[in-house]
Amino acid sequence: MKLNLDQIRQDTPNCLDKLYFNNAGASLMPKPVVAKIQEYLIEEEKYGGYAAFDRNSDAIQQFYNETAQMIDAAPHNIAFAHSATDAYAKALSAIDFREGDVLLTTADDYVTNHMQFLSLQKRFGIVIKKVQTQSNGDIDFEDFERIIKEKKPKLIAVTHIPTNSGLVQDVEKVSEICTRENIIFLLDACQSVGQLPVSVAKIKCDFMSVTGRKFLRGPRGTGFLYISDAMLEQGSHPLFIDGAGAIWRSENSFELIEKAKRFQYWELPYALVLGLKEAILYQKNIGIENIQHYNDEVMAYLRQNIASIPGVATFDRGSVTSNILTFTKENKPILDLKAALLKKDVYCSISARESGLIDFDKKGIPGVVRISPHYYNTIAEVDQLLNHINEL
Structure with missing residues (x-):
């Protein structure tokens, strides 16, 4: 076609x-995306924010359905995020780092991601290791396997496509190794979702951060975080949550909700949520x-x-x-x-x-x-x- x-x-x-x-x-947004955002804002103007949400609650839930279908996940694995950085930071904050824990990444990681690694290093004393690259720019998987064997990293963090290069990293091979070695895998798919087929059924990552404003052609201030069933079932959650992510059961305890929505906050820009959903539908149609x-x-x-x-x-x-x-x-x-x-x-x-x-x-x-x-x-x-x- x-x-x-x-x-x-x-x-x-x-x-x-x-x-x-x-x-x-x-990216430039298609007209249907802009129209959907404007339509919802008019409803907020007319009925107020709460009533506008109630009138559109089914359509808003479809955001999770369409996003999940796009990446071969289930709706309960999807959390809305305000940006890829928002998604990425929440995923990092869910990992219980201890002094001396090793985080393995590549030489092609995104600037903000690497600054977050450095913040973790300063606060918790983690060790940052970078895998070598081959002469053509690809990951050196011999070095990758060596570091894993010697250092036993707690987290492997890889950017699918760096912001400063057209390189596409072999993240499926990374995921195979992470699965075999039972290592948490955090994938930055900020530049890949929307231009390439990205399937978490194939790339078996534990977390995946995505933005809406790039190749998905959605509005700024949007994105999402994928969280695997394994992470959800073991109780993974961001450092800071609110009443959307957990139920306050007693004065000194809360109970996490079962879904990935524990990684998002109660207050969301629903006009933009619907705009991102419309962008995903637009891509789906093509x-x-x-x-x-x-x-x-x-x-x-x-x-x-x-x-x-x-x-x-x-x-x-x-x-x-x-x-x-x-x-x-x-x-x-x-x-x-x-x-x-x-x-x-x-x-x-x-x-x-x-x-x-x-x-x-x-x-x-x-x-x-x-x-x-x-x-x-x-x-x-x-x-x-x-x-x-x-x-x-």
Whole structure:
């Protein structure tokens, strides 16, 4: 099945007057998503927040059903989150770290995730270990197995697709090892859900954090956390909970609810919850396999042709790459590159050293310009982008 690109672009009218290539930052929302948010806000204006929720409670519950179906989970495994960072922090806070516990991660982890690891190190005295990478950027699984054997980590935390690189990590192999060794696996799928099929039935992680604003094309301030049955059954819960996550049974005790909703708070932005659900339904109607196939064609064309532009260097390693392309141009600071492209109505982003310090220091660069197309972009737009980069 081919994408109905004309309809998709009609549903995304704000892609028609610009070259929008910042979907790894915040994608353009389709019209049905915006309409759903506005519709709910009008109900809140008319009836008040409580009554608006009551009138839409069934539709709100469908958020959990549709999200679960998208990742091959069950609705009780899903908690709404205000961002991927919100989801990730709650998952980390649920792990009972002790001094000396080892957290194993990669050199390609997200800046905020790594700062949370450092906070845990300062507060609880955990040990952070980083697995080596192969020359092509993939995880060195021999080193991975060695560290596990020697250090017996309490948690393995991996980012599926780093924010500063098009690399796609082999998280299914990571999950196989975690399952075999009975190690908790926390997956950051912030950049992968919405551009790739992501199934927790295949990637047997214990926690998975996701944002709504990137390739899912949902509103900012949304995301979700997946929590496995094993974690729920053993009583895993975030450090701080409220009356939505537990029942206050006595003055000195509470009883956790059975569902993943124990990881969310009572107060939620329900207009945005419904907006994210609408974005998930929009993707479902198109089909994630169709999206992936189209994106692969666009990215192959972009990667092949940008390499021929004089002075351009690209930095995305890995045996599998994604919808993120990072580059620099000789004698052009990255901020100047971004500003020059914006003058030509090209919307992209930069990743400075601070967003991927370990990776960038290994590559010997201070940062990159990040281009991230999605399925509403066209080959003609890519050609325009390439011409602009060539002219800079």
